[in-house]
Amino acid sequence: MTFNPLKEKGISLDKQLRSWDKVSGCPFKRELVDCYTRTRQILMNGIEIEGWNFKHNFLRMTDEPEIKKLVAQTRHIETTQQITVNWMSPPNQSVLDTTLGYEQVAVDLTAWLSQNEPDDYVKETYDFGLLEDFDHLYRYSQFAYLIEGTDPNEIVQYKTNVMFARPTQYHHNENFVRMRKAYDKDKASFQTKANILTLLAGEQQTHNFYAEHGFMYGSPDLKKLYAEICDVEEEHVTMYETLIDPNETPLEKLLLREFMEVCCYHNCYKDEVDPKIKLVWEEFLAMEIEHLQIAAKLLEKYEKKDAEEVIGTEVYDTCHFESQKEYVNKVILDEVDKRLDGKPEMGYCKIDELDENWPSYKAQKDTCKTGAPSEGSIRMSVVSINSDVMSADNVILKDREKLLERSLEDKYKAPNTVMPDEYASFSKEELFK
């Protein structure tokens, strides 16, 4: 039987405020938690922040008293949910540990959504972003090992490979080059809308996390890496938010956000392996059903529009996590040399098709003129351990020098770029076996 969130029974709004002991909750154990429980927790924190933030902006732009009141009331719930979810993180999980978790979310979520995306252009955009977050995981893993002695598999648990893809120095663009074509709200599938909003919320929170935590390490090299990757996450936010039709009305946008929350909590509840955390997802799902139905009533009353026209009558698995190594390996092999074309059609091309005047060359030269921190991270590992920190399948490892060669641009390289012949000279001993 399909789950129609517009017909299910939720928790009434007057029963949704919880006591502080419930709100502040209880953390999972860093050493015992399943990596995909952690990715759900990281993603749902981002989803709640998006809901809370959107509602503040909405409230500042509407003067209808009934809408203002209901948005304020449900927003109060979003912020308490956000605290409960975010504070599931244990105090002994370091900022770098959590960072590896954020990039695992980005890689495995984007791969999942890409394979469950009906719109080909949106799918292509997911595959493009996917390779960049994959590369971030590799760059951060160098510091996780060098500074904290952490094998990245303590966090990703061998479910996600740790290797380079499209090198981070090439993720820097003129921000307008990142802009994508928006879907048409009357033609796009409900699943496309829910997928994009989910990923957008995750990427936005990734940006915020790096911006707010990058300074917490003394290492200037690591701080530079956080600054560099934070800026790429800003580009990812631009990339995904511009896929959304800006002509959706504020009430449609409100409904879609509640719908995304319902889809995600429904999916989390189905998948969760930790029984205590499963109860939280179940309770929050019931809260979100109520939020959704409130938003549906507002849409009906103020815009005379039926919610089913905007979100349909079923939920989608917008945040399912499982190992995506095989899919990601294929995208790496196919697309490591792909770039944003910078043309009015907002498409993609291969490196050798880029124009001399491609606007992103200036952004890359300006930001990396003293070296790309992401390249520096590998040089630091080589100085310390005569190797990079990596853990990947042979499919992408076997010809990695050739793969690196394909990913580099002739027209521009950061001055500290690690070249394929240097890679070839690294120790091939497995660090973590």
Ligand SMILES: [Fe+2]
């Ligand atoms: Fe929420």
Ligand SMILES: [Fe+2]
């Ligand atoms: Fe990333």
Ligand SMILES: [Fe+2]
């Ligand atoms: Fe990202």
Ligand SMILES: [Fe+2]
């Ligand atoms: Fe909500």
